[in-house]
Amino acid sequence: MDSTYDIVIIGGGPAGYRAAETLGNLGRKVLLAEGGLLGGTCLNVGCVPTKTLLNSAKHYVHALEGERFGVKAESVTFDLGKMMAWKREVVDKLRAGIAAEMKHAKVEVVAGVATIEAPGRVSIALVGSPSGAAAQTIECRAILACTGSSPLIPPIPGLRDNPLVLDSTGILEVTAIPKRLCVIGGGVIGVEFASLFSSLGSQVTVVEMMDEIVPFMDAELAPVLRRAMPAIKWKLGCKVTSVDKGPGEAATLRYATKEGSSESVEADLILAAIGRRPNTEGWGADTIGLDRSPKGVAADARMRTNVPGVWAAGDLVGKSQLAHSAYRMAEVAAADIDAVLGAGDGAGHSHGQAGGAQLMRWDAIPWAVYSLPEAAGVGLTEKEATSRGFAVTCARIPLRASGRFAAENGFQAQGAVKLVSDAATGRILGLHGVGSYASEAIWGGAALIEQEMRIKDLVELVLPHPTVWELVRDAARQIASKS
Numbered sequence: 493m494d495s496t497y498d499i500v501i502i503g504g505g506p507a508g509y510r511a512a513e514t515l516g517n518l519g520r521k522v523l524l525a526e527g528g529l530l531g532g533t534c535l536n537v538g539c540v541p542t543k544t545l546l547n548s549a550k551h552y553v554h555a556l557e558g559e560r561f562g563v564k565a566e567s568v569t570f571d572l573g574k575m576m577a578w579k580r581e582v583v584d585k586l587r588a589g590i591a592a593e594m595k596h597a598k599v600e601v602v603a604g605v606a607t608i609e610a611p612g613r614v615s616i617a618l619v620g621s622p623s624g625a626a627a628q629t630i631e632c633r634a635i636l637a638c639t640g641s642s643p644l645i646p647p648i649p650g651l652r653d654n655p656l657v658l659d660s661t662g663i664l665e666v667t668a669i670p671k672r673l674c675v676i677g678g679g680v681i682g683v684e685f686a687s688l689f690s691s692l693g694s695q696v697t698v699v700e701m702m703d704e705i706v707p708f709m710d711a712e713l714a715p716v717l718r719r720a721m722p723a724i725k726w727k728l729g730c731k732v733t734s735v736d737k738g739p740g741e742a743a744t745l746r747y748a749t750k751e752g753s754s755e756s757v758e759a760d761l762i763l764a765a766i767g768r769r770p771n772t773e774g775w776g777a778d779t780i781g782l783d784r785s786p787k788g789v790a791a792d793a794r795m796r797t798n799v800p801g802v803w804a805a806g807d808l809v810g811k812s813q814l815a816h817s818a819y820r821m822a823e824v825a826a827a828d829i830d831a832v833l834g835a836g837d838g839a840g841h842s843h844g845q846a847g848g849a850q851l852m853r854w855d856a857i858p859w860a861v862y863s864l865p866e867a868a869g870v871g872l873t874e875k876e877a878t879s880r881g882f883a884v885t886c887a888r889i890p891l892r893a894s895g896r897f898a899a900e901n902g903f904q905a906q907g908a909v910k911l912v913s914d915a916a917t918g919r920i921l922g923l924h925g926v927g928s929y930a931s932e933a934i935w936g937g938a939a940l941i942e943q944e945m946r947i948k949d950l951v952e953l954v955l956p957h958p959t960v961w962e963l964v965r966d967a968a969r970q971i972a973s974k975s
């Protein structure tokens with residue numbers, strides 16, 4: 493490690509490594525400090541391990557259901573140890589891939605915990621160095637904070653320090669499938685784990701405080717997703733009040749229903765999937781007076797913080813806790829940092845100073861739930877569009893109208909696509925769906941919205957047949973016929 497760099501990046505998750513790669517390829521001298529594992533939450537304990545396990549569960553379910561489609565497999569079982577080993581292999585190989593990308597971009601990666609001492613000065617305590625060893629001080633022209641987020645465990649009596657309660661990181665290492673799993677929280681992470689364990693044979697109960705799961709889903713589609721997972725018990729509008737400890741035994745989770753009664757559920761394992769808290773403390777944000785709240789560090793459309801010379805990106809910013817949002821924030825920040833350094837201002841940005849031409853846009857960020865089946869969406873829901881003052885025209889089509897969907901899932905399978913448009917102009921405002929391949933198809937919706945395309949443009953696009961998501965075009969045709 494040298495003592496001076498153009499940029500020090502704190503945190504090697506999607507935000508940190510994408511910014512490092514971008515700036516390294518632009519010829520900047522970059523130090524990327526990672527206190528844990530390169531790849532961050534997403535690669536090590538988030539997106540990648542969950543999707544790898546869900547894929548194993550999908551193979552299992554398909555084998556069990558194969559007979560309906562003329563494929564008979566005798567005595568179908570699964571081997572959790574092998575699933576976990578495959579998950580580790582995938583994660584390890586992808587982490588090696590990121591390390592290779594960093595090398596290729598000439599980014600120096602250091603295993604160390606970074607603390608900002610002042611704008612332009614960062615100290616790095618090397619991981620594994622003896623306690624009391626002095627941290628190394630680095631001078632730099634810009635700092636990008638990408639410290640990510642951590643699971644939130646609320647102060648519910650009996651939840652903390654209970655061996656039967658795990659967070660999303662802990663549950664990725666289970667050695668046996670619990671007979672009864674209770675998931676607190678029906679957000680994306682809760683629903684994905686509920687689907688995974690339900691598919692592998694657990695009796696799963698999801699307790700969600702809101703009236704519906706996945707709060708940002710279109711109100712018409714969230715029930716479709718729930719119905720598509722009939723083995724899961726959904727307790728909506730229910731607030732967990734306590735968890736009774738019971739090492740070695742089942743735990744009892746008590747909750748209040750919205751009608752005011754007190755009910756309980758027994759579980760062999762409880763997953764706390766209540767949300768994630770941006771990591772705003774412990775790395776000098778307070779020392780330099782960064783504008784922040786428990787919701788995250790404040791950053792403008794170029795990802796500049798209130799402190800000149802310091803940028804922030806990813807989950808830390810608290811606006812969108814998704815890996816692809818982190819990538820984009822990182823690219824925008826990197827472009828701005830490069831422009832500011834190119835302008836020769838070693839003291840970092842100042843307010844109003846011209847910077848990178850790229851600005852962060854938040855209107856067309858897709859999301860996906862990779863449960864079995866999947867759900868995905870982008871843009872405004874019908875309710876959001878209406879509350880923003882649009883007169884909307886919507887079309888909703890059940891996926892069994894797709895030949896491919898029916899062939900692959902049967903004619904009773906749940907799934908739907910919904911298109912939301914502005915009645916006045918025909919502009920496409922939102923696309924939402926539940927059903928197979930939703931996560932793969934949704935980028936098309938992002939393109940429609942980013943390009944401000946209209947219903948008349950969409951009906952003139954040619955989409956491949958037979959595909960499930962060609963129904964998006966049929967939804968547009970329905971809207972066009974109404975106007």
Ligand SMILES: Cc1cc2nc3c(=O)[nH]c(=O)nc-3n(C[C@H](O)[C@H](O)[C@H](O)COP(=O)(O)OP(=O)(O)OC[C@H]3O[C@@H](n4cnc5c(N)ncnc54)[C@H](O)[C@@H]3O)c2cc1C
Binds near residue numbers: 528534540604813817
């Ligand atoms: C179970 C689960 C499933 C998920 N699935 C998806 C999904 O399917 N799709 C999706 O888009 N998103 C998913 N996410 C969210 C996704 O993981 C995050 O949005 C993404 O990781 C954010 O990237 P980041 O770089 O901001 O932060 P992180 O990935 O959290 O990386 C931050 C890094 O900073 C390091 N760090 C922190 N402080 C310091 C310091 N002082 N010095 C040095 N290093 C430091 C940490 O060790 C960490 O490695 C999932 C999350 C979870 C928990």
